[in-house]
Amino acid sequence: MLLTFRSASVRYHSHCWRSSIHHASNNARHGRLAWKPATSIVHHYPKAKFDRPEDHTVKVWLPSRGLGEPYTYSPLPQDSSTIRLVELLPGQSGRIRCKIHHSNRTESSGPRTPYEALSYTWNTRGASEFIWCDDKVLPVSSNVYNALHRIRKTDTSKMLWVDAICIDQSCIQERNQQVGLMRFIYNRATQVVPWLGDASKYTRLAFDLINTIVSNTTCTNGDLRADPGAIWDNRAMANMGLPHFPSPQWQALAKLFERPYFQRVWVVQELAVASSAIARCGALTIPWDRIEYVARLLVSTGWIGSLKNVYGIKTRPAFVRTISNCRLSFHELQGGPGIPLSLLLCSGRRFQATDPRDKIIALMGLANNAGPDKSSSIVPDYSKSIVDLYRDITGHLITGERSLTLLSSVEDVQDRQIRELPSWVPDYSVWQRVSMLGLPIGQRTFSAAGETHASTRWSEGSPFLAVDGFHQDEVQSVSLESLKDRDFMRIVRQWLNMAEPLMSRGTISKDAFWRTLIGNNGGYMYPAPEQYGDHFASYLSIAALPKTDYLEALFIKQAGDSNEANPLLYQASLAYVAPNRKFFTTTKGFIGLGPRSMRPGDSVCIFSGGRVPFVLREDGDQHRLIGESYIHGLMEGQAIHNETKFREFLIR
Secondary structure, eight states, X not given: OEEEEEESSOOXXXXXXXXXXXXXXXXXXXXXXXXXXXXXXXXXXXXXXXXXXXXXEEEEEOOBTTTBOBOOOOOOOTTSOEEEEEEEOOOSSSOOEEEEEEEETTOOSSOOOOOEEXXXXXXXXXXXXXXXXXXXXXXXXXXXXXXXXXXXXXXXXXXXXOHHHHSOTTOHHHHHHHHTTHHHHHHHSSEEEEEEESOXXXXXXXXXXXXXXXXXXXXXXXXXXXXXGGGGOHHHHHHTTOOOSSSHHHHHHHHHHTSGGGGBTHHHHHHHSOSOBEEEETTEEEEHHHHHHHHHHHHHHSHHHHHHHHHOTTOOHHHHHHHHHHHHHHHHHTTTTOBOHHHHHHHTTTOBOSSTTHHHHHHHTTBTTOSTTOOOSOOOOTTSOHHHHHHHHHHHHHHHTTOOHHHHTOOOGGGOSOTTXXXXXXXXXXOOOSOOTTSOBTTBOOOTTTTXXXXXXXXXXOSOEEEEEEEEEEEEEEOSSOBOTTOHHHHHXXXXXXXXXXXXXXXXXXXXXXXXXXXXXXXXXXSOOTHHHHHHHHHHHHHTSOGGGHHHHHHHHTOSOTTSOOHHHHHHHHHHHSBXXXXXXXXXXXXXXXXXXXXXXXXXXXXXXXXXXXXXXXETTEEEEEEEOEETTSTTSTTOOTTOOOEEEEEO
């Protein structure tokens, strides 16, 4: 049975799950648990392992006579490529039964056992169901239980790899070793099965719309160059064979992309390396590449903005597009150097993980040809604390790759949860609320430091990072507000008021202002075409209207000749670069976008090899990194001269 109790003095590691206080009563026939409220229960379980005092809830699985003996894992050989496979036995109802097999996936002699690999979302509520492995009882989450129930055949066995079953989660050494094989496991699977969860009333409608979009549109990798406002044009939608917007079909699609599965960080690797993937939602299935196609289309057209405005901000097809990008990169680079881990960590910042360490470990298998036959100085290690893992991985990558990309990944201090991290180390556990300026995207590759190369120094375990660079400028004024969703126009007018004195003196031009707000990037083109100046003027004319008329005016204004000024095109670029950033001016007369926590008196520095200027704050004889910035007129190495003198900045 499962017992749970509140404890202020212990943490249970061997079989532990967080939950509220419950008493488990079992139903032996179906292997399910019926939860009932209970009084505080404490049971001294002989295999329990405890560490630091902490107030939290512990759920302990104990053997129950009504269910049978608990399953005990047989150890896997050390330093090998042996994995476990689950043979899911046939059945239609009742208990889920399976057999566990050991399989060495590198043996060249004899045929390999074909298997499918399950990709799913871990249930943070823990194990609440039972399955029978080799006639012994193993607790699993309800999500795994439901997936196995749907996948199970009625007449034949099915061979699977499921991490919650095939890896002894209580053994850190085995977890470290098996996680290093994940890329290998999913790549060699005959098929990866993305389990999206149980079907809802929206699922069939969403799958039907996906199939319709794929059948009726033609575009490379889903990058359809349609107007962002076309989704509101019923005639344009009809010409593409698509339903009008908004409609129940589009609502169903938005609901599909709200599912937690798409935000799970492990999904990135599991699907990026897959040779074939068929997504399953309840009893319904659809090829994964069709979901990818539609996600890319929604992002590239800007229609994602309309879905968010109408159906809410939880609709995030951009997650799927990130997975798609990783898939393309993996298959292009797997015979070469592989994907840089720093790039993967930046791309995966918005994904979620139950264990914060997985925000790094889940992506390591995709990097630099990592795998069971490759060696690397950076290996998965669940024995390290979160702070030590984040700091050491970041330090190794900055110095090893000779790249400052990860400095651009540092979030605003207001968003950090792990306060013990040095300021130069990203808190990978939190959502990064801004798009990264220092990450090359499409034609946009900034080079604030010109052709110089990164020069950094860091020692294992040290909180200090030494970076060579020079002080370029000082922050003079900062806007009171950062750009917020659904309030763009009011804040843009505030920023314009800040810039007007500089424009009236001729210090900056209007052209510099509108380019700054979109990072000089428009419609995937860098620098932004001159036509975006007209789009901005049209945008400002709408900004003068009462707030309640903004949205309606935006979509009315864009209707008509596609060559006319289109405020929606400017807003699409603005929405990518400026949200959650503040507008600022410098003592030398430059304007820019920077972190929300920046303030007057902060230093603007350019580091050797840096793509963007960075904002620093003095802290005695050291500095703290506030974040990256866009400063118009400094993004192409204009500040670099023959007489430029670099010095060391010690950042903590």
